[in-house]
Amino acid sequence: MTIRAAVTGWPVKHSRSPLVHGYWLKKYGIDGEYGRVAVAPEEAEAFYRDFAKSGLAGCNVTVPHKETAAKACDWLDDAAKAMGAANTLWLDEEDRLCGANTDGIGFLGNLDQMAPGWDSISGAAVVLGAGGAARAVIWALLRRGFPSVYIVNRTFEKAEKLAKDFGSDSIAQTWDNLGEILGTASLLVNTTSLGMEGQPAMEIDLDPLPQNALVTDIVYVPIQTGLLRQASERGNPTADGLGMLLHQAVPGFEKWYGVRPEVTSELRSLILRDLGVDE
Known part of the structure; x- marks a missing residue:
């Protein structure tokens, strides 16, 4: 069964997370998808509260919803507790919403x-x-x-x-x-x-x-x-x-897809090309 995850926030159209996770999905040969889900501010509380109905195994959370997402979680890691904000969500075996903050x-x-x-x-x-x-x-x-x-x-x-x-x-x-x-x-x-x-x-x-x-x-x-x-x-x-963006994505990918990905020079070069930068 295809495992689906996404970046969520408002807006999300410029997020490079799909490029990062898409690279890893292809590299490790995983049957998975990673997309973008735009969540309007007035819909955010209900979206994260009812996340188990979204069809996603988990998601990244970007501005301005990190605090709202943290409040919706049944469990938070130490970093998310300290931040009062979560940027990585997943469902456990009992469909409880778990949250982490991986920025640090x-x-x-x-x-x-x-x-x-x-x-x-x-x-x-x-x-x-x-x-x-x-x-x-x-x-x-x-x-x-x-x-x-x-x-x-x-x-x-x-x-x-x-x-x-x-x-x-x-x-x-x-x-x-x-x-x-x-x-x-x-x-x-x-x-x-x-x-x-x-x-x-x-x-x-x-x-x-x-x-x-x-x-x-x-x-x-x-x-x-x-x-x-x-x-x-x-x-x-x-x-x-740039490396902070790449490394903060590692724990979520591992939670959703079961493989701990590596931040490689090839991935860095891919994102730099997308930014229009020659390294």
Whole structure:
């Protein structure tokens, strides 16, 4: 019997998830389908509550439905509980709806692949931004054992709230203190939309940043943001955000289709071609 899954959200027409999962279905010879299901905001609560009637074995959830999906679940993993949001859903043997948040796993998987040993360098992590993506990154870094994670946001109150949610190892800081904090960093992460295609550039002075510190950006359009270019030009190792998209998809595929897929250079090249980028 063909196993069906999909990406759900509003809108979903530009999602590259079908390209990723379609590649894996073909690679592993699985009788499966992965499509797009647009779920209007006013229909989201009922759709996820009655997910067992959808004909899908599971789904990915994109904006703006991650919180709604989490509330509909009968079971959540630790990450989804911490985020209050789920991006990966599946039905268990009893047709109970289960949810996970794999953004943090995807973030770590990307860095492990692109910059092996990145977490062995002593120093703090500096996270720019205080939205949902920042929450996933901070959760992942604390789980990986970082002794301190600085959260830097132009609206300090948002950074402060996030820090309180995660405890004493996460420290809110104002943008004015960024230079001082960068001097202690082994990792700099941009989780804001600055530098994304169509958005203002990320303008920060990287001079205080140690040259062995890894710089990464969760933005992948463009694939090399201004921040990554600036870091690379001064000799810092960098990792773009595309791998986070690919690695966060791994757990869902394994749940739905029973095979743990590999994030390969061939898959990365496929997505880059779809983005119109030559690597």
